[in-house]
Amino acid sequence: MNQFISLFQASIVFGTVILFGAVGEILTEKSGNLNLGVPGIMYLGSIASLIGVFYYERYVENPIPIVCILIALVCAIIASMLGGLLFSFMTITLRCNQNVMGLAFNIFAGGFANFYGGSLNKLAGGVGQINVLATSAAFRTKIPSYQSLGPFGHLFLSYGFLVYLAIFLAFAISWFLTRTTVGLNLRSVGENPATADAAGINVTKYKYVSTCVGAAISGLGGLYYVMDYMKGTWDSDGSIEGLGWLAVALVIFASWKAPRAIWGSYLFGMLSWAYFYIPELTRSSQEIFKMLPYIVTVLVLIVVAYQHKPDNQPPNALGLPYFREDR
Amino acid sequence: MRKEPYLEQNVAIRMVDITKRFADVVANNKINLEIRFGEILALLGENGSGKTTLMNMLSGIYMQDSGAIYVKGERITIKDPHDAYSLHIGMIHQHFKLVEVLTAAENIILGLNETRLIDLKNVREQVKKICDRYGFVVDPDKKVYDMSVSEKQTLEIVKVLYRGADILILDEPTAVLTPQETDKLFVVMRNMKADGKSIVIITHKLHEVMEISDRVAVLRKGEYIGDVLTSQTDPQKLTDMMVGRSVTLNIDRPEPVNPKESLVVKNLGVKDINGVKKLENVSFTAYTGEILGIAGISGCGQKELLEAIAGLHKLEPGSSIMFYPRGNKEEGEDLAGQSPIDIKHKGVHLAFVPEDRLGMGLVGNMNIPDNIMLKCYDQGKSPFTNKKKPRQQAIEIIHDLEIVTPGLRTPIRRLSGGNVQKILVGREISSDPYLLMTAYAVRGLDINTSYTIYRLLNEQKKKGTAVIYVGEDLDVLLELCDRILVLCSGRVSGIVDGRTAKKEEVGLLMTHFKEETA
Numbered sequence: 014m015n016q017f018i019s020l021f022q023a024s025i026v027f028g029t030v031i032l033f034g035a036v037g038e039i040l041t042e043k044s045g046n047l048n049l050g051v052p053g054i055m056y057l058g059s060i061a062s063l064i065g066v067f068y069y070e071r072y073v074e075n076p077i078p079i080v081c082i083l084i085a086l087v088c089a090i091i092a093s094m095l096g097g098l099l100f101s102f103m104t105i106t107l108r109c110n111q112n113v114m115g116l117a118f119n120i121f122a123g124g125f126a127n128f129y130g131g132s133l134n135k136l137a138g139g140v141g142q143i144n145v146l147a148t149s150a151a152f153r154t155k156i157p158s159y160q161s162l163g164p165f166g167h168l169f170l171s172y173g174f175l176v177y178l179a180i181f182l183a184f185a186i187s188w189f190l191t192r193t194t195v196g197l198n199l200r201s202v203g204e205n206p207a208t209a210d211a212a213g214i215n216v217t218k219y220k221y222v223s224t225c226v227g228a229a230i231s232g233l234g235g236l237y238y239v240m241d242y243m244k245g246t247w248d249s250d251g252s253i254e255g256l257g258w259l260a261v262a263l264v265i266f267a268s269w270k271a272p273r274a275i276w277g278s279y280l281f282g283m284l285s286w287a288y289f290y291i292p293e294l295t296r297s298s299q300e301i302f303k304m305l306p307y308i309v310t311v312l313v314l315i316v317v318a319y320q321h322k323p324d325n326q327p328p329n330a331l332g333l334p335y336f337r338e339d340r
Numbered sequence: 341m342r343k344e345p346y347l348e349q350n351v352a353i354r355m356v357d358i359t360k361r362f363a364d365v366v367a368n369n370k371i372n373l374e375i376r377f378g379e380i381l382a383l384l385g386e387n388g389s390g391k392t393t394l395m396n397m398l399s400g401i402y403m404q405d406s407g408a409i410y411v412k413g414e415r416i417t418i419k420d421p422h423d424a425y426s427l428h429i430g431m432i433h434q435h436f437k438l439v440e441v442l443t444a445a446e447n448i449i450l451g452l453n454e455t456r457l458i459d460l461k462n463v464r465e466q467v468k469k470i471c472d473r474y475g476f477v478v479d480p481d482k483k484v485y486d487m488s489v490s491e492k493q494t495l496e497i498v499k500v501l502y503r504g505a506d507i508l509i510l511d512e513p514t515a516v517l518t519p520q521e522t523d524k525l526f527v528v529m530r531n532m533k534a535d536g537k538s539i540v541i542i543t544h545k546l547h548e549v550m551e552i553s554d555r556v557a558v559l560r561k562g563e564y565i566g567d568v569l570t571s572q573t574d575p576q577k578l579t580d581m582m583v584g585r586s587v588t589l590n591i592d593r594p595e596p597v598n599p600k601e602s603l604v605v606k607n608l609g610v611k612d613i614n615g616v617k618k619l620e621n622v623s624f625t626a627y628t629g630e631i632l633g634i635a636g637i638s639g640c641g642q643k644e645l646l647e648a649i650a651g652l653h654k655l656e657p658g659s660s661i662m663f664y665p666r667g668n669k670e671e672g673e674d675l676a677g678q679s680p681i682d683i684k685h686k687g688v689h690l691a692f693v694p695e696d697r698l699g700m701g702l703v704g705n706m707n708i709p710d711n712i713m714l715k716c717y718d719q720g721k722s723p724f725t726n727k728k729k730p731r732q733q734a735i736e737i738i739h740d741l742e743i744v745t746p747g748l749r750t751p752i753r754r755l756s757g758g759n760v761q762k763i764l765v766g767r768e769i770s771s772d773p774y775l776l777m778t779a780y781a782v783r784g785l786d787i788n789t790s791y792t793i794y795r796l797l798n799e800q801k802k803k804g805t806a807v808i809y810v811g812e813d814l815d816v817l818l819e820l821c822d823r824i825l826v827l828c829s830g831r832v833s834g835i836v837d838g839r840t841a842k843k844e845e846v847g848l849l850m851t852h853f854k855e856e857t858a
Contacts, residue, residue: 194453201439201450208437211401212451213422323441323485337401 093232
């Protein structure tokens, strides 16, 4: 039982990182913009929040938890939105190829984040020395007395507020897309921008806003990664990039439906940590288990392709630039 | 009765000296056009004459380079589609502007933002009101991908009416409709006219112009030629206006010379991916020096039949396709089971024009010679491509079919739809096949080009080529073809003589099996 609880908790923490990434990417992709720069966006979100609170904790004797949280959130959101804005400008206004731009963005953001991560470590006194204890603790504050509720408390209430925020965002985005007229307009932009344009929808504006807001949400994944998953430390081993790609895979797995991404992300988490709980695995056989999420994604893709159900397909104009007088 | 002169307040839109250029091409040159309320105006012109461009300036897709637009007497600028809607102008585009995965109701309210949340109940009521008023049938909860072409078009019209349009522009609305669906559309159009709305229909089908319109305005090569009342003109006069010279509206049909069996199809059967029978027990013979027409309601197996002969489908056991090049019995071979490329090398060529023209056969980003090379890439000897021959061929096709293009290097997606289609058909014809199969070769083409295509087909026929012609227009099939094979739900419901058959007879055969199974 303890083993299961521990795996379950690990899965949720892992899943929340990619859930943020995926929910933001779903919003972006629904506008027809394929932002493969999710790993890069998450890099930006994580390093920006770390820089912000590092200076706050360094110059204030007793950091106030709520201020720590606000600084981290604001820094992460601004940085990742700027990333989204850059991506939007390149692909929407200058009509660069989205795939190329997304991949290039990852290289840029990875270098950017690791450079400043290294600098922070140096400022903090050496490799692996940076640690924003107060902020990380604030983000990991759990619901009081969850332990008194037994396994239920351990399974469902033993997390920081970002876990619940991710779930809330997933449902909110889904509600926005399916129930509101603005969401309907957004979906039409991603499906058929020429039609949306003819219906009087400002395609450029919709693409910009959804890409930037989507990036902000994805960036929260980076924030959660560094503050909760890494407990306020920085490691330039590139594992955040791997998680970013998993978030992209999760979008496909969820067939562009945010609520499906919730359980999908936890499933991915469980598959990723499974090796840890299976006894007598060697170092090399552990690695095989780490590819399970990708295998599941491929299987889902195959199933979806065979269904021929248009509702489960990617947005029709995904990845294509739009220019009104083009034919 | 004395004819009332049209009063100024009756004028819905007046366009004055409108000019629009695309790079070096002048699409519209100083055009003056008047659109009136309570009237159906037909805008007539050949492909590339600038009809759609002119109307796109009213719907806010393009903006004029110079000239003025007056709506209800007021000078206005239409910057984007939103402006057009607020001026009550609605355009139904040739390529539907619908989102496939959304329902009818969702498509209707797209971009309107009347409410924050989607209020489907209200939309359903409003849609029902519009439908009852003009005689439409629309299911608001049906997804667009489940709809037939005619349902989609109805939805488009309801969509613009929902937005309060009283000036409706329909761009080639009948190009994709069956005769029955066209009749239904015309009934609705008359209802809307009776309601005081003003309607512009872009078309190049003359009998429709005569049937539905009150007035005809003619464009030619971007210039405004003039307008006439429909009651005071006839198809011949209109054609002369449109083309700028006299054109005979008769299709030549020479007698087949020394016909020999060229293609003998027996018990042909094809299933689609889901195991549904698309063709069943199809047997027929095509002769050299003959045009065999294939008629049928769309989706009855015409496409599959041609593709099966071209080797693109797995055939059911028992199917046999014997092919005798030039009618030569000794060279006879069964095409069943051979690869498409082998079949092509035997001289069997297929020119299929899909609804979107580009989808099959041409690559939009490539220029004309490169597209021609797609068919002969394997003929060179060295590893390098030989562009000389394709370029020569391209120049010939451009000349023969009067293709309008800025140059050989222009990617073909930049050309107008009609020109793209000429390249597709021209490429197959120019390669001198033994068996030429064309499907919907004149789909959406203007009269002049259509007749050029008929002429080219007849030339092939005279050379002794066996021609299979899948067509949509029964009148043309009956004028052009020596024999007509009628397909119905994937089976042959009859083969008739093109010279003696009546239109009604073929029409009946087209629906024959359906009634039986229904």
